[in-house]
Amino acid sequence: MENKKFDILDKIYSPADLRRLSIEELPKVCEELREDIIEEVAVNPGHFASSLGVVELTVALHYVYNTPEDRLVWDVGHQAYAHKLLTGRRKQFATNRRFHGIRPFPSPEESPYDTFTCGHASNSISAALGMAVASKGKRKIVAIIGDGAMSGGLAFEGLNNVSSSPNDLLIVLNDNDMSIDRAVGGMEKYLLRLNTNKTYNRLRFRASQLLRQAGFLSEKRKNELIRLGNAVKSALARQQNIFEGMNIRYFGPFDGHDVKNIVRVLEQLKDMKGPKLLHLHTVKGKGFEAAEKDAAVWHAPGKFDPETGERIEQDTTNMPPKFQDVFGETLLELAEMNEKIVGVTPAMPTGCSMNIMMERMPDRTFDVGIAEGHAVTFSAGMAKDGLQPFCNIYSAFAQRAYDNIIHDVAILGLPVVLCLDRAGLVGADGPTHHGAFDMAALRPIPNLTISSPMNEHELRNLMYTAQLPGKGAFVIRYPRGRGVMRDWRNEMEEIKVGTGRRLRNGSDVAVLSIGPIGNTVAQAIDEIEGDVSVAHYDMRFLKPVDESILEEVGQRFSRIVTIEDGVKKGGLGTAVLEWMNEHGLKPDIRIMGLPDHFVEHGDPASLYKLVGLDKESIKKVIEASQAQLREEFAKHVTPITH
Secondary structure (H helix, E strand, O other): OOOOOOOOHHOOHHHHOOOOOOOOHHHHHHHHHHHHHHHHHHHOOOOOHHHHHOHHHHHHHHHOOOOOOOOOEOOOOHHHHHHEEEEEEOOOOHHHOOOOOOOOOOOOOOOOOOOOOOOOOOHHHHHHHHHHHHHOOOOOOEEEEEHHHHHHHHHHHHHHHHHHOOOOOOOEEEEEEOOOOOOHHHHHHHHHOOEEEEEEEHHHHHHHHHHHOOOOOOHHHHHHHHHHHHHHHHHHHHOOOOOHHHEEEEEEEEEEOOHHHHHHHHHHHHOOOOOOOEEOOOOOOOOOOHHHHOOOOOOOOOOOOOOOEEEOOOOOOOEEEEOHHHHHHHHHHHHHHHHHOEEEEOHHHHHHOHHHHHHHHHHHEEEOOHHHHHHHHHHHHHOOOOEEEEEEHHHHHHHHHHHHHHHHHHOOEEEEEEEEEEEOOOOOOOOOEEEHHHHHHHHOOOOOOEEEOOHHHHHHHHHHHHHOOOEEEEEEEEOOOOOOOOOOOOOOOOOOOOOEHHHHHHOOOEEEEOHHHHHHHHHHHHHHHOOOOOEEEOEEEEEEOOHHHHHHHHHOOOOEEEEEEOOOOOOHHHHHHHHHHHHOOOEEEEEEEOOOOOOOOOOHHHHHHOOOOOOOHHHHHHHHHHHHHHHHHOOOOOOOOO
């Protein structure tokens, strides 16, 4: 859509233009920014409520700090739309998240104002501290953390290092009591209770300035006074301030929507030595009533009417269900059958549909917050003492729990069912969120069963199989989006671990697929014309792989094509190559999968075409394999002459 006309925003092409304004004009800038975000995201869906909540903070940061020379390190790119609009990307903002458009999250590859990768949560403090150490005081560094990210283990590791390393880092805590769903855990409860007196903070800062100017406040005396102040505040408030307990100066909480006051506070803190934390209370979805009332729904609401707040939802009456909903419904069914089943999710109960079981069985479901590693080890602990956890983590986020999967689940072969949602290419969220690496990363780990269902029935059967006694650690990976079966609620049955199935017989080329990409493969084979006879096998399991199928195709076929929606290196194709080599079989094998580079963002159809995993690309590869077979056959046939 064409950019709307605004009095002030139309004159801002960079933060330098923003800094030429008076502080009295900043509320108007915030108003126009918020209106622009609402108008754009209404027609080009994206992360909505988070960005509305930090408009004032974003304006204040770019107003006070000399960006991009000074570094703003965002945590969780959900909150960065105002940042994009102020840093030269307003004309391109209509392409946000679209194929070949601007990126869904801040990226240094797109703009010098984007200082670090921030698709996943909790990394801003560590990255910003590294920059602070590297700059040696030559530039100001600010980490902005929020959206529930302070509960992530990496955030605590960063805080621990900040407290013990010489630095002047400012950490801004954007506290809106939310991640995607309502934030949970001790840190969130602590922040709700945390309060200090604004007058006290202001007086302490002025007193420290006077003492320093008079030569009475050395670095040693400053630390002694901080410790004394901490003790006094703790006694008065009857609560220890965890940040100042770590030797990080604490200021707040302040109203995160009072842009002029935020500017004043930042100007006071800008040249202050030592690590500092500014605590701001914000409202997720601020300025859009529907989003303020239900921030979880409006985190990424899709298209909506910017005037009425009515969401424009697609008619799904005759459409297959989402894989996540099949998971959620099936988990509840299984939990009703098996009292040992419990559900675990790191801050994604709605996203993975575990909220279905959570509503019925709140005592058997656990949202552990943004803490993927803990989610896995917590599940392992429950499994060790007799429970049957289903731990649901998005594939890309499970990368953060790799050691926990090895050390805490696989070594003991504990019966934890790891359900990896959003496997494969997820679309508009781009490379930080694509579930590209799970199969290749997990395949080398002993004691793991790794599976991927082709459709909804297969997902239900695999979930049923995984919770049966003796199955050990069990991985089930499935994609974002809808399946292929409207009549999906089958009578569940066990699938023998390590067995695939032949979907189509053939004699010329064998195609081995795993997971839902098999549906595209089946369509491609249906459309292949001519005399190509194609056999199609749904492998189901990456580990253990079905050796009887491999032996069959290795003996019968000289041409094999493997197809997977994970990286080619290390996945199904690699497993097939290894097995054929070990057994002295030498068919020609063509591996189709994701390439050895990060795939951009865009709609899934465009992305699968881009990487050569769409129907037409699959047809060409299969037909090319048959054409090559014919050419080689012709070389060994003596032509008949008369």
